[in-house]
Amino acid sequence: MVAEINVLSTWIPEQMSPGTLFVLENAGEVGEPEDPYFAVLACPECGTLGLITKRQIAGLVAVICGSDCCAAQFYIRDSAIEVRRPS
Numbered sequence: 001m002v003a004e005i006n007v008l009s010t011w012i013p014e015q016m017s018p019g020t021l022f023v024l025e026n027a028g029e030v031g032e033p034e035d036p037y038f039a040v041l042a043c044p045e046c047g048t049l050g051l052i053t054k055r056q057i058a059g060l061v062a063v064i065c066g067s068d069c070c071a072a073q074f075y076i077r078d079s080a081i082e083v084r085r086p087s
């Protein structure tokens with residue numbers, strides 16, 4: 001798993017390597033009003049793209065990879081990825 005988030009300022013699908021984040025153009029306007037979708041993140045483990053919410057970007061809620069063959073769970077800490085440890 002990569003340890004740092006790489007922010008893309010322009011949507012270039014080929015550059016969405018693991019750990020790459022792209023802030024949605026309509027960030028905060030879709031999804032739950034209290035926790036809207038905010039960005040697309042390529043899973044730092046497997047590279048599967050997934051939508052993440054404002055709370056996940058803020059590190060309040062863990063990100064769980066949506067891929068069936070990947071069990072990555074992690075928190076976003078500013079530009080770093082912190083693996084979620086089982087408590």
Ligand SMILES: [Zn+2]
Nearest residue numbers: 043046065070
């Ligand atoms: Zn994954």
